[in-house]
Amino acid sequence: xxxxxxxxxxxxxxxxxxxxxxxxxxxxxxxxxxxxxxxxxxxxxxxxxxxxxxxxxxxxxxxxxxxxxxxxxxxxxxxxxxxxxxxxxxxxxxxx
Numbered sequence: 001x002x003x004x005x006x007x008x009x010x011x012x013x014x015x016x017x018x019x020x021x022x023x024x025x026x027x028x029x030x031x032x033x034x035x036x037x038x039x040x041x042x043x044x045x046x047x048x049x050x051x052x053x054x055x056x057x058x059x060x061x062x063x064x065x066x067x068x069x070x071x072x073x074x075x076x077x078x079x080x081x082x083x084x085x086x087x088x089x090x091x092x093x094x095x096x
Contacts, residue, residue, distance in 0.1 A: 001084060001087050001088035001091055002088075002096050003034050003088060003093075003094065003095055003096055004034075004096065006084050006088065007084060007085055007088045008033075008034070010077070010081050010084060010085065011031035011032075011037070012031075012032075014071050014074070014077060014081075015031045015070070015071055020071070020072065028041045028042025028043060029041035029042075029043075029044075029047060034095040037058075038093070038095075041057075044057050045057075048089055048093050049089070049093075050089065050092050050093035050094075051089070051090060051091075051092055051093070052089065052090070053085070053086040053087075053089040053090045056089050058085065058089075059082065059085065059086055059089065062076070062077055062082050062085065063082060064076065
């Protein structure tokens, strides 16, 4: 999986493009770039655990295991989109 070709467009369309997780982002988590994603959130700390989607906070909140489910106030991401993010994380969450 490619972060720039497959994962970032999901974040841009559903998270940062919606005005929530870009720049000075909600809860201190910006999803505008690889660097900002990997910096984590001011509230929860790291949100991606490379190699472990099951332990990555971003997956837990996208799937609704942790509330509030994201994207907040919008329809949940399609399972296929979450699976792309899961696979990217499980493959090591590379900046590619």
